[in-house]
Amino acid sequence: MQVDWDKTINDILAEKMSCQACGTLGETMVVGYTRNPDAAQFASRCKDCIDKTDCDARKLVVVCDDCARQYRVNGEHMDEAGMMGLLLEECRTNLEESIDYLSTYWKEEGEVEYEDMQKSLLEVDPDLFREEDAWRRRLEEEYMQIHRWFRDRGIPVPNPGWRSQYVEDVIGLGYTTLLGD
Ligand SMILES: [Zn+2]
Ligand SMILES: [Zn+2]
Numbered sequence: 001m002q003v004d005w006d007k008t009i010n011d012i013l014a015e016k017m018s019c020q021a022c023g024t025l026g027e028t029m030v031v032g033y034t035r036n037p038d039a040a041q042f043a044s045r046c047k048d049c050i051d052k053t054d055c056d057a058r059k060l061v062v063v064c065d066d067c068a069r070q071y072r073v074n075g076e077h078m079d080e081a082g083m084m085g086l087l088l089e090e091c092r093t094n095l096e097e098s099i100d101y102l103s104t105y106w107k108e109e110g111e112v113e114y115e116d117m118q119k120s121l122l123e124v125d126p127d128l129f130r131e132e133d134a135w136r137r138r139l140e141e142e143y144m145q146i147h148r149w150f151r152d153r154g155i156p157v158p159n160p161g162w163r164s165q166y167v168e169d170v171i172g173l174g175y176t177t178l179l180g181d
Helices: 005-013 037-041 065-070 080-103 114-118 126-152 161-172
Strands: 029-034 059-063 074-078
Touching: 029 065, 029 080, 037 059, 059 080, 074 080, 080 126, 080 161
Parallel strands: none
Antiparallel strands: 029 059, 029 074
């Protein structure tokens, strides 16, 4: 059974938490990580995975007790505020990785010519750049959604200084961001 991430967000907005795997509702859920390929069917980050039968990436999932056992989830019981804090952290980590990749990690890929390492990814491989940039845009939209959740409830956003640092880093690289001023 496939559970849609947008629906999960809507359930959260309705002050209920639902298991991403089976849809069970509850006050708390197990929030954590699994590498189980079967969890690719419902893990939010695997939405775009081409081959879901064979994804051993570390996946953040929100599941009920039974599903936590079934998918061997390494996590803990959280209420929605705890979960949103973890989602925010995860989103920030992914954004940092995306920025690191755009600025320098791509140069270490085998097929990049030594002479090209002084250039930007946009110059060397525009298609790959656009793909990575679209992914970063999706993450930023997700960030805004999570941010709004905290704002709507008057709950302080954890580590709010992260955002301005990120914005400066992105602008320093010559790129744009939805999180900017
Ligand atoms: Zn479940
Ligand atoms: Zn995946």
